[in-house]
Amino acid sequence: MAFKELHKITRADADSLTAFIKESVEKAHAKGAVVGISGGVDSAVVAKLCADALGGENVLCVFMPTAVTPGEDYVQTKAMCKSWNIRYKAISIQSAVDAFSGMLLTGKEAPLEKGNIMARCRMIVLYDKAKKEDYLVIGTTNRSELLMGYMTKFGDGAEDVMPMYNLYKTQVWEMAKVVGVPDEIIEKVPTAGLWEGQTDESEMGITYLDLDKALNVMEQGGSDADMAAAANISEAKAKELRDQVGRMMHKHSPAMIPGQ
DSSP: OOOOOOOOOHHHHHHHHHHHHHHHHHHHOOEEEEEEOSSHHHHHHHHHHHHHHHGGGEEEEEEOTTTOOOOOHHHHHHHHHHHOOEEEOOOHHHHHHHHHHHOOOOOOOOOOHHHHHHHHHHHHHHHHHHHHHEEEEOOOOOOOHHHHHHHTTTTOOOOSSSTTOHHHHHHHHHHHHHTTTTHHHTOOOOOSSSSOOOOOOHHTTTTTHHHHHHHHHHTTOOHHHHHHHTTTOOHHHHHHHHHHHTTEEEEEEEEOOOOO
């Protein structure tokens, strides 16, 4: 069975997402967009798409550092937003994270538990700003993260609009080049910034390049063997990926209700 390769991103794709964001905000009778900006490529792409769709003056990017956030992320995101005429605000969430951690954690949990608290604290800030500005929260989750469940439920997985729903991570990198994201952002090692030294690929045990090849084949109905061949991974790893996708579906599905 022949499988289609991932679509190469073009300016037309960027224009389509820009139109989608503009239409979504207008349909909600909102005045603009709030984006959580991190210093990574996903949020940078979304910020630029929002600026192109709504005008930078109608976009608020909120940078929400903790004690483990690199200082360069603040410098780079602030400069990037200024160059795009996007409103920018930095709000440390460390005190909120400390308060919730002290209340909920026993000290025996994995770092991921505290990471979930960080993500949910950030979403509290974003929705507070959105309410005050009459804006929508524009999500930055890509399809690779979505399928793998690589986001926090009701944390970075909460949004009003999800423009990158159909873009795998490798396509986000392509989109970044199309819309003019700075190279220093594009070339960064992907990380959720949840603890010092954490990276996406080391946590998942696979590169995004290989992951996207496997997921692309899987979504076209390919078998574990097909996924393994496409991504040059073992069939055992392919099965592991497929199983994880199945387990994580609840993270991006509507709440279950009686009768459905």
